[in-house]
Each structure stands twice: as structure tokens, then as C-alpha cells.
Amino acid sequence: MALDSKTEARKFKIVGTRPLRPDGIDKVTGRARFGADMSAPGMLVGLILRSPHPHARIRSIDTTRAESMEGVHAVVTRADFPAFVEDEALADVLDNCMAGEKALYDGHAVAAVAATSGAVARAALKLIEVEYELLAHVTDVDEAMRPDAPALHEDRADETVPAGMSDNVMARHEFGHGDIDAGFAKADRVLERGYRTEATHQGYIEPHACLATFGSDGQADLWCCTQGHYMVRNTCAAILGMEQGRLRVTASEIGGGFGGKTTVFLEPVALMLSKKAGRPVKMVMGRAEVFRATGPTASSSIDVRIGMAKDGRITAGFAELRYQGGAYPGSPVDMGSMSAFAPYDLEHVKTVGWDVVTNRPKQAAYRAPGAPMAAFAVESAIDELARELGLDPLEVRLKNAAREGTRASYGPTFPAIGLEATLRKAKDHPHWSAPLGPNQGRGVACGFWFNFGGDTCVSLNITPDGTVTVSEGNPDIGGSRASMSMMAAEELGIPYEKVRTIIADTGALGQNDVTDGSRVTFAVGLATIEAARAAKREMCKRAARIWEIEEDAVVWEDGAARPAGPNAGKHPPMSLAEIAAVATNTGGPIAGHCEVNAEGAGVSFATHMVDTEVDPETGAVKILRYTVFQDAGKAVHPAYVEGQFQGGAVQGIGWALNEEYIYGEDGRLQNAGFLDYRIPVASDLPMIDTVILEIPNPGHPYGVRGVGETSIVPPLAAVANAVSHAAGVRLTHLPISPPRLLAAIGAK
Amino acid sequence: MHYVSPTTTDEAVRILSSAPGACRIVAGGTDLLVQMRSGMPEADTLLDIKRIGGLREIARDDGGWRIGAAVSGAELGEHAELVGEWPGVVEAVNLIGSTQIQGRATMAGNLCNASPAADSVPALVAANAVVRVVGPEGVRDVPVLDIPAGPGKTTLKRGEFVSSIYLPAKTGQSGDAYLRFIPRTEMDIAVVGCAVWLAFDAAGTCTEARVALGAVGPKVILAEEAARALVGTRIDEPALDALVAACSAAARPIADKRGTVAFRTHVAGVLARRAALIAKNRAGGAA
């Protein structure tokens, strides 16, 4: 372990156990309040009118008939918002929430109404007259890159894009080191192959919802379902041209996000409707709106070239990645390009990524954004090469695995990492040697994710009776309230049940980054531990005052202040509760807090193994067995770590087998519902087995690494590799839906 | 919107033919309520048939079974005698939705919703089931095949509704089976469905056959050529090959988000072969 490690070797009492989550009862009894569960006196219903066209200039919008309708209190179009938003990315967010000059995709918002009931609002939407000038559209990434493709924007490409390319190409990214030509020259076998993945949606169960109240004094309150209410505050304030401090945002419970709730769709519109109407406005999306107009992930087209020596050593790796991220710049192709070869220690490696716009909804983050598609391409190619050379796919990966000291393909040098450990565990696992039957195949793949730290605030308050409340600013998606309570209890030496963690609103804490980048258990955990340490220092100070000894003669051990040694005098220990009870007399209330831009989020690696069975007559695929091996650094609550492993694997299986955005020739989304957008159902899956490895992250006091995203990176390739072996034909286009697989088998 | 729940067929017919505006029948409501919520033209009157006398009964009738139009899928599945005689029909009904849906969904609703992909319909056609229709002009019995007219359309006239479905008496050595293809394992809609009913003589030769295909045309298809391929055989390999070819030929699917023409055409044959083998096995004795 590195010498500058923040991690202490320690024996944990609470961290690593599996207590009940504090929000569990609320969620199973229906008491928990989600986005749509809030109401306010005088509340109006807000609804959005959406473009039925994939690409159209908006010539005019006539709202007069809708406005004069009984029960309608406000109609909003782009004209109501500030004409100019300085930050280009935020200007795009506004344009996505409410179209300006053009409707850029089927489902793009063009107007909104607030009315006394849903029925009135629906009727009012029909009275809004929009005059469209229809334009040619493009939804496929490769077609959008043709120089003659219909252009969504003019002159928006950044300086990295060579002249003469389609106006839809927004940016070019390049990463790598070495000389790939020299590397390919050393290879015994070079494989070149193209891969495609379709756009998928995060598929969270809870549709977007919010309740906005804009006061006549210019102060506003917003209740919404989001992964980051501070982000909502800052984004809405910028879009509405108001000061951040005048808008208070409270996060509801959240029914899933997976990255899709790291931006805004309804919130600025609801605020504007409320401002105009002078009444609270509630907006709740329907499922079709969620599919058509929120942020699915990018679809991709990727070319990979890998050179391998006979012994399995990769001599060079190259990938060209093209991602369409919908109607605005910012597809995660940069992340895809950085992560594609990250698991491997390569002398010669290069990736080039193209960010492309199309007439589809603006993509939003989806769990390890950009990485699963890149890993699908690279891990498929490695698997194919290993097969051709008659090598064990796990051995090939072990031979090339990145380790401590490896210079990553995207630049930095890795500290202690866990890839090798996951591969060795996989090799020793009974799953790897279990026999397979006819039409069955086994696949493996590795995956990497960066993880993130970022701005974080925690306040830890000691109540007069000795219980503890922790206030943090990150919506709890995966059980983080439990994890924070556990870390606070561990640090303070008190029972888990004595700590209650809440998600505070934007008025209560300083800036907090979004619940994304697998950052919360790492960064908020780190801040919670620091806040607890600050409270402990204060409690030691109070004990010192009572005992009339020096502050540094008091230590905190086992949940109590104690004299540091015999010289400090013979004082019986004072527990947290005892110190809290007399706090008024020793200086007042006791709290600890921490505000930090948390650095040192450790990267995380995983290896997945899956067995599939193919019905060669119908192309149906069955997942027989699935095992996840992943490094968690330190699993604070192992059940939630397993849940993240399983959830990522299942979403990846859906992406690999059946989930896809299907657009018709008319540029309209064909499957805006859960019937034809097929996420896996429980009966499609075996229990997903998990193996947690703990290679401590030197950047965290307890060694924690983020675990939430890495788990979706390997499954696309693992499933494709398994199906390819079972079917005897290489599958390079996801999803491997039955018609696609049957056609591939037929073409064998 | 009015909700009415008459207790006799006469009363129901009277309301159906005289209520102003659009009157829709609700049985289980598992299609209707979903459609109403997703913005279909609203009904002025909802007529619930569940309280009409006899409509929730499964009764012996002339050696066969008369199944009331309001009998749920779950009730059919729990009727051991019926399952013993018409396992293919019941398994088709029981494929609909989930446990919750089964508690409400009816076979008649599945038929009258007139989806080309309705699961129970091919099985009913293969079973040669007959629908009892009541209306202002009295009662008429209609083969299941003649009820659907196309996607979302039936041949029922204004004021008419289905009061029961009749499954004929099981003949000696006979058996039925239904298979559907869906990309997942449940909660999905048939991309192709196929039902086969077979009868054998004592020597194990197929004497009669009915083969029906779902989701590969605007309405259920009775594949007569496919049936002819089986009659007079012992359902051996050549017969099965002929069955597969005839089913693929009979299928007239469209390509859409759920499957390509080539896929549906091919899988129609695959399912027919598999269903025929199950039906043969169920017919028992016919080795």
C-alpha cells in the first residue's frame, strides 16, 4: 500500500455488517414520499405539449385560445425564458426543456400549460397552435456523420473537428500513448472488427415529477425527484436568471435514477409556470414522455483493431468510437474513449472518439456513461483473438492486466487496483470449471470505471439526549443513508441505531455535487467520518473542561472520552450521551461538520462471468448463471454492494439482449413504453452471484471505492461472448434480440 | 361516464342497444382500463358483465364445457377437469399477463379485444370452440374464427355481446397444445403463437387436426393446409416437416418493432412442430 495512504488498518465493528436500511419500512409501506407525492394548497397541474416531428423549424406558436380557456392559469413557451443563457451547456439544457427555434426530436417540448385539472390542461394543450416547417431528419450515428446529412446545428463543432466533416460532428477526442503501428507490426494476429450498440434507457420506475412554488417576492421552492437537488437549484437559477440563494430545492425519495436524473427536464418549466400563474404547479411525466423526452444513453458504432502475440500479449490496441448523444453535443464518447482499454497494461494504445448529434432526445448519464459500449467492443475483440489463438480468455486478460504502477491508456498511473484480484478469483471460482451442455456458452469480460469525489458537505449534530443526526446533501439511491449512519456510528463508537441520516435541502448545506460518479459512499462517507472526528475533538474538549485537564490529555475510545494515560488523572470515561447531557454548561451545542472537494476516489474494476443457452431455432437466449467479481475497496454495507453488482449486471443483460430505442423511418420513437422497450423481468434471470473483493482505496479513511457503476461495464461483452460461443457465430450488434440472433445463425 | 352492472342478459342487451353514446363492455377490464387510461376515446357507459347470472360459471354442456364470459383465467386454471380435457386452451389463457392479471382477465375479453396477438384465440380456434352471442335479435352461436374482423375489430353488431364460449366434447384420443414466442419469459406480447389440436385412431394415425396461428396476420389464421399435412400420418418427421412448411407458408406477418417477416415466418413453423409433438403426447396412447 502506498505510504501516503489515508487508510488505516483497523478492525471494524459496524462497517461490514448488514443492518436494516432506515428508509426500508417507508418504502414498502408506501409512506415514503416520491416526486409525485407532494401537493400544495391551490396547486395547478402542469402539462407539456411535445413536437410530433423529429426535426422542424417552429414558425409560430399561438397560445391565445389556450390562455383564454376556463381553468387555464398560465401558458409558457420559450419566449418566457431569458433570451440569453451565457453557459453554452446550460443554454442547451434550456433548449432541451423548451424548444427555441427548432424542435430537434420527436417529443421535444414546445409549450406548457398550468390549469386547475389534468383534464383542463389536456384540453388546453390541444388549443395551442404550432406552425412547423418540417425538416429532413437523421437518427443513426453513422448516417449523421455523412457530409450530406441533415444538420441539426450550424457551426457548433469545436476546434478538434477537421474541416469538411458533417455539421453534426461536434468534437473529436484522442487518447493513448506509444506507436500503434510499431505495436501491430509485432503481433502474430491482428483482428479488426466493427461493433454497434443501440440506445438504451435507464428504465427507472419513477417518472420525473416536481412541485414548484414561485412567490411574488421572487423566492421559490421546488420539490422534485432528482439525483442532485443542488444541481437542480444551480441549473434552474441560471436558466431562469435568478440568484441561487432565492431558490430552495428539496429532493424527494427517488425511484431510481441510474444517471438519468442528473439533469433537469420539467423543473425550469414548472417554476416558470408557477411564476406566471402565481400558484404552485405540479408536473408529473407519463411513461411515454419519459421514453421520448428524457435522456437515454448514446447509441454507438465502434471499430476496433487489436494485435496479439501467440502467447496472448496484446501488442497494440486501437479503437475509433462514434457515439450519437441526441440533439445536443456531449455524448459520453470521451469517457468511452478513455475507458476502452483502461483494464490493460499496453505499450501501444490509441483511441479516437467522435461526438455526434442526431434527431433524438438529448442523452443523459447512464451508469458509467460511455464505458459499457466501449468495453463491449474491446472485450469482444479480445475474446475472439483468445479463441483464435487457442488461449484461455481469463489468462489472456491476466497477462495484460493493469496493475499498480501501470500507465493507464487515458493518462494517469494507477495506484493499488483490484483487476488482477478479480481475474484470479474468477479463475478459481467453481463457476469457471462447471460443465456446459449443448447450445450453451460461457463468456467473460472485464470492466473499469473512474469514480468521482467532488464537492461535499456533511453536518453531524449531537442531540441533548445523545443521539446523532447526520445531514448530507445527496439523494439516497442505493442505501447511502444507512452507510452514512454506519460510518458515523463506527467513528463515534456508538450503536448504528443511535444515528439518523437525512438528506437536507439546498438551504441547509453548502454546495454538493450530484449523486453520480459512484461518489456518495466514498465522498460523503469521507466527509461524514471527518465530521464525526470534528465532533469527537469537541467532545474531548468538553470532557477536558469538566475534568480540568489539558485537551490533548483526552482521547476518544469505544464511544467515550477517556484520560489519555495515567498522568491525565483518574477520571471515569464520559460517554457521548453523558457529554451531550451537560453540553449547555460546557460551551453549548455540539456538532461536527466537513466541507470538502473530495479527492482520491479510487478507480474500480470488475470481471463478469456468464453462461447462456441459445435456442438455435428461435434465437431466444437464456441466462443460466451469472457471477460478478468486483473490487469494492471496503464494503461498508455488503448487501448494498451486492445489490449494486447485481443491478448493474441486470441492466447490462437487458442492454445486451433486448433493450433498444427503435425509430421508424418517420423519425418517431416506436416503443415508448415498457411493453416494447424490454427490460429484463425477474423470471428472465437467475440469481446473480457476487464476489466482493476488498483492495483498499488509499484515498479513503476506510478504503472505500465507488461500486455503483463498474458493474454495468462488463455485462454487454460478457453476454455477447457467451452467446457467440453458444451459437457458434460472433455477435457484433447489440441488442442480441431473437430476430437478430436467428438471422446471424441463419447466415453462418 | 356511467357505470352499470346488470344482472340479466336481457337487461344488458337492452342497455347496450339503447344507451346514448358509446357503451363499452367491461369483463376483467385488463385491456379496457389500460386503453382508457392511454387516451382512447372515453366511453359514455361502462357495462360490467360480471354480475349477470351464469356468466361466471363453468358448466358441463352436451359433453363439452360452457364457459361464462366473465370467468377469469385463474378460475379456468383451477378447474382440474377442464384442464384435463383442454390443456392447450387453458395454458393459452394462463399465459396472459401475470398472477394479478389472471385474477381478472377473461377468455371472452381476450377474444373481443381483437388483438391479432391474443393468446387464447388460436387455442380456441384449434379447439373448434363456439361463441354464444346474445343481442337484440336473440341468441346465435358463432365459430371463434368468425368473431375477430381485424386488429381491434369484431363482427359483433350493436347491442350484441358474448355470453359464453363452448368447448366441444373431447373425442377419444385427442389433445391440444399452445405455444407462443416472446423475447422474455413473461409480461410480453406474442410475436408468434401457434395452437394444434389432434385426434388419433386406435392405431395411432392422426384422423383429424386443426392448426391455428396468431400474431402473423391481421387476425387469427386457421392453417388448413398445415392440418392436412398431419391427417393420415403418425406425426412422424416427414409429416412434421410438411407441417412446418405449411405453417410458414400460411403466415402473413408484418415487420414491426416486435419482429421481422422472416423471423415470424420461420418461428411459426418452429412452434407448430413443437406444439404438434406436445398435442400428440397429450392425446396419449398415440405413440
Ligand SMILES: Cc1cc2nc3c(=O)[nH]c(=O)nc-3n(C[C@H](O)[C@H](O)[C@H](O)COP(=O)(O)OP(=O)(O)OC[C@H]3O[C@@H](n4cnc5c(N)ncnc54)[C@H](O)[C@@H]3O)c2cc1C
Ligand atoms: C399487464 C398485462 C399483460 C397482458 N398480457 C397478455 C398476454 O400475455 N396475452 C394476451 O393475449 N393478452 C394480454 N393482456 C391483455 C388482456 O389482459 C387480455 O386480452 C385479457 O384476456 C382481456 O380480458 P378482460 O376480461 O380483462 O377484457 P376487458 O378489458 O374487460 O375487455 C376487452 C375488450 O373486449 C370487450 N369485451 C369484453 N368482454 C366482452 C364480451 N363478453 N362481449 C363483447 N365484448 C367484450 C371489451 O369491451 C373490450 O373492448 C395483458 C394485459 C395486461 C394489462
